[in-house]
Amino acid sequence: MNIFDRMMSLDRRWVFLFLALVCVVTHVVPFSIPINTTEEVEAVFNFIDTLKEDDIIFVAIDYDPNSLAELHPMTYAIVEHAFRKKMKVIFTSLSQNGPGMADRTIRDITDSMMIERTYNGVTYPPREVKNGIDYVFLGYKPYPALVVVGMGQNFRIPFPSDYYGTPLDDHPIMKGVQNFDQVKCVVDISGTSGVDMWIAYGQGRYNFPLALGLTGVMAADYYPYLNSGQVFGILGGLLGAAQYEKLADNPGPAVDGMRVQLYAHIVIILFIVLGNVGFLMSRKRKG
Amino acid sequence: MEAMSFGTFLWVSLGAFLTLATFSFLYKDNPFYKFAEHLVVGVSAGYFVIILWHNGLQPNLFDRLNDGNWYLLWLNSSRWWYIVPAILGVMMWTRFSKKRAWISRWPIALYIGIATGLAIPLEMKNRVNMQLYSTMRAIDWSNFFGNGFLDSMAGYSQLLIFLGVLAALFYFFFSKEHTGVFKGVAQFGIWILMVGFGASFGYTVMARISLFVQRIQILENYTKTAWDSGDGLFLLFWFITFGIFAVLGVVQIIKHLTRKKTVTP
Numbered sequence: 177m178n179i180f181d182r183m184m185s186l187d188r189r190w191v192f193l194f195l196a197l198v199c200v201v202t203h204v205v206p207f208s209i210p211i212n213t214t215e216e217v218e219a220v221f222n223f224i225d226t227l228k229e230d231d232i233i234f235v236a237i238d239y240d241p242n243s244l245a246e247l248h249p250m251t252y253a254i255v256e257h258a259f260r261k262k263m264k265v266i267f268t269s270l271s272q273n274g275p276g277m278a279d280r281t282i283r284d285i286t287d288s289m290m291i292e293r294t295y296n297g298v299t300y301p302p303r304e305v306k307n308g309i310d311y312v313f314l315g316y317k318p319y320p321a322l323v324v325v326g327m328g329q330n331f332r333i334p335f336p337s338d339y340y341g342t343p344l345d346d347h348p349i350m351k352g353v354q355n356f357d358q359v360k361c362v363v364d365i366s367g368t369s370g371v372d373m374w375i376a377y378g379q380g381r382y383n384f385p386l387a388l389g390l391t392g393v394m395a396a397d398y399y400p401y402l403n404s405g406q407v408f409g410i411l412g413g414l415l416g417a418a419q420y421e422k423l424a425d426n427p428g429p430a431v432d433g434m435r436v437q438l439y440a441h442i443v444i445i446l447f448i449v450l451g452n453v454g455f456l457m458s459r460k461r462k463g
Numbered sequence: 464m465e466a467m468s469f470g471t472f473l474w475v476s477l478g479a480f481l482t483l484a485t486f487s488f489l490y491k492d493n494p495f496y497k498f499a500e501h502l503v504v505g506v507s508a509g510y511f512v513i514i515l516w517h518n519g520l521q522p523n524l525f526d527r528l529n530d531g532n533w534y535l536l537w538l539n540s541s542r543w544w545y546i547v548p549a550i551l552g553v554m555m556w557t558r559f560s561k562k563r564a565w566i567s568r569w570p571i572a573l574y575i576g577i578a579t580g581l582a583i584p585l586e587m588k589n590r591v592n593m594q595l596y597s598t599m600r601a602i603d604w605s606n607f608f609g610n611g612f613l614d615s616m617a618g619y620s621q622l623l624i625f626l627g628v629l630a631a632l633f634y635f636f637f638s639k640e641h642t643g644v645f646k647g648v649a650q651f652g653i654w655i656l657m658v659g660f661g662a663s664f665g666y667t668v669m670a671r672i673s674l675f676v677q678r679i680q681i682l683e684n685y686t687k688t689a690w691d692s693g694d695g696l697f698l699l700f701w702f703i704t705f706g707i708f709a710v711l712g713v714v715q716i717i718k719h720l721t722r723k724k725t726v727t728p
Contacts, residue, residue, distance in 0.1 A: 187719075192489045199672065203679050245677030246670060272511045275518065316518045325581065337522055372590070377581070380589030392670030396662040403624070404597030406589065413666055414673040433676040440672045 180461070183454030195443055202439045209435050216402055217419040220363070220387045220409035224254065227360050229262040232353065234362040234384075236374065237269045237278040238320070243367030243391050244277065249417035249430035250365050250389040255285050257424045260293070260300045264349050265311040266331070266359065270323060270370050275316040275339060282313055295425040307340075308347040315339030320370040321377045328382040330354050356384040361408075365389035371398065379406055389416065467688055469696060476700045479685045482678050483708045490715060495708075524549055598628050627655040 224233065235255060239247045258265055269278035286305040293300050305311065314335040317323045326334040331353065337343045344350045352358065362384050364374045371388060379386040385408050388398055392413030401407045411420055414437065417430035467475070481502070484495035524545055531540025538546070551570040557563040602621060633645070634652030641649040689701035 189490055196675075199675055200679060203676065203683070246673045272514060273507055275514055276510070316514055317523070318515060318519050321578075321581065334523075336526075339518075341522075376585045376589040380585055380593070392666040392668075392673065393663070395666045396659065400594055400597070404593050406593055413669050414676070415669060429677070429680060432680070433673060436676045436679075437669060437672055440675075441668065444668055 178461075180454045180457040183450060184458050191447055195440060198439050198443050199436050202436045203433075207435060208431075209438055211418050211422045211431065211434060213419045213423055216399075216410045216412075217416055218409075218423065220254070220411060221257075221420055221423040223361060223385065223387065223408060224257055224263075224363075225261070227258075227261065227263055230264060232264045232266060232349070232359045233258055234266045234268075234356070234359045236362065236364040236366070236370075237267060237274060237281065238271045238364055238370045239367035239391075240271050240273040241277050242273075246391050246414050246417065247365050247367055247389060248281065249414065249428055250411050250420060251281055252285060252428060253417060253420045253424050253426055253430070254363055254365075254389070255282075256288060256426060257420075259285065259289050259305050259310065260295065262303075264309075266349070266353075267311060267313040268323075268327075268335075269313075269316050270320040270373075271366075271368050272316065272318070279313060279339060282311065286311075293426075308342070309349055312344070312347050312349050313339045314344075320373040324373050324378045325381065328355055328378065356382045359384065361385040361387060363387045363389065365411075367391045367394070375401055375406055387411075466692065469694075472688065472692075472697055472700065475685055475688065476704050479682055480704045480707075482682060483704065486678075487708060487711070490712070598625055626651075631655045 227233065235251070235258075237251055255265060267278065267282060269275045286307075289305045290302045292302050307313070314331065315338060317334045323334045331350070332344050335344060338347065356362065356378070362374065362378065364371055364386065366374075366388065367390075371390065371394070374386060374388075378384070386406065387409040388401075388407050389411040390398055390413070392415075395410065395412030395416070398407070398410060402410055411417060414430050414433050418434045421428050421431050481499045484499040487493055488496040527542050527545050528537040528540045531537035531543065536546065537543060540546075551573065554566050554570045557566040600621075630648050630652035632652070634649045634656065639645055685704075686701065689697045692698075
């Protein structure tokens with residue numbers, strides 16, 4: 177058995193082990209890699225960055241804990257950016273296992289607002305972000321298409337009360353806010369096919385500016401909507417989150433994960449090349 | 464930073480244990496993985512039922528009927544018409560009886576009718592027509608001779624998308640034999656599809672590595688918490704969590720390396 181035959185019969189678990197070691201080592205050893213931003217991420221950042229104080233944005237945390245590795249950094253970066261600029265945020269979570277996680281995420285972000293931070297040379301003093309005044313969490317309702325259509329008419333149709341049971345009219349933030357006409361943009365951070373509902377039943381029917389934060393698996397499928405102008409920006413996977421963190425000057429877990437991504441990709445490409453060389457050479461030998 | 468309580472640490476230990484149990488499947492199927500798998504399915508189902516009750520049925524049905532009396536079947540409620548969707552919902556449950564399953568067809572028919580009426584115009588407009596318009600929009604010739612290299616690329620990418628869509632669609636056009644010029648077009652269509660699949664594959668790899676990176680971060684934080692606490696009980700749980708899988712891993716690697724190879728004649 178020559179080296180090429182050995183390569184072809186290599187137990188895949190050695191590949192897993194090697195890849196795991198590379199990931200662990202590159203995570204543990206601190207070093208940084210350059211992150212270049214792309215137009216589709218800059219569009220989202222610039223849109224939110226140019227909004228004024230008290231403007232309302234709508235953030236849909238439409239993912240389950242199984243996608244949080246990729247999508248949590250986006251949510252943290254975008255919402256913290258909005259809160260630091262003193263915007264107001266309406267949240268929903270239209271993914272069935274997501275509301276509890278979304279609730280904790282919102283609390284984490286509001287807690288982090290109590291710490292003074294400097295981003296892009298601007299110092300933001302600590303401030304208390306209050307439920308009902310600075311944000312409202314509408315929670316979950318089944319059948320996302322019908323919920324999106326209902327919210328387009330009036331948020332109170334699918335959500336007579338918020339996630340905590342308080343009627344929407346009792347929240348100062350909801351005063352004069354009927355539907356998507358009063359929000360500056362919708363950012364759907366999604367790990368499910370619910371994003372199709374936002375495109376077809378939301379943006380397509382009510383014409384609000386829509387940006388998407390997507391898992392890596394989904395990202396490539398939604399670029400055509402960027403080209404057609406139906407969405408104005410896309411954050412694709414951990415890379416999209418890392419780019420947003422860089423633009424917001426708020427490096428977090430996404431930027432931290434990119435060096436692991438780099439070396440993991442190099443290893444995978446190397447294994448693909450080696451596997452193909454081994455396959456071609458062993459086939460050539462066998463005639 | 465606030466010190467973690469032992470109760471919270473136990474939950475975090477369970478999370479770390481389940482993480483390692485899930486990854487143990489990469490070696491082979493085993494009881495630890497089975498436990499983690501069944502636990503996540505069970506917890507997800509249970510959680511969903513509770514969420515559905517508190518976010519769906521209670522606020523949207525029972526709270527709206529709460530000025531009526533249950534023993535009068537809420538018919539004296541000011542919003543008694545909410546009983547109609549409730550009855551339709553109950554009719555769905557007749558699926559479990561072979562004899563009465565036909566009753567469930569009524570609510571299903573209504574639901575499909577509404578969903579279809581809602582979906583067809585919006586899906587057609589936003590997911591078909593809008594994509595067609597964007598593929599066939601008028602060519603902006605100035606994009607081919609822009610101020611710089613990147614400007615000119617915009618024009619070429621528009622042309623590439625147009626030709627690529629035609630070629631990819633032609634690959635699935637089976638009424639004409641793919642020979643001669645048509646073979647070339649279909650071949651170009653395959654390449655376009657392969658580029659699309661390649662982009663999806665690349666993103667998928669990134670997604671999978673992202674999941675692993677996040678788990679590494681969780682395990683790293685777990686380890687730091689255990690060691691920084693200086694508490695013997697914390698360390699004991701940390702050793703148990705990692706120890707089980709470390710011992711099993713080493714045993715399996717030794718077994719793998721020392722196994723006798725069977726020689727096939």
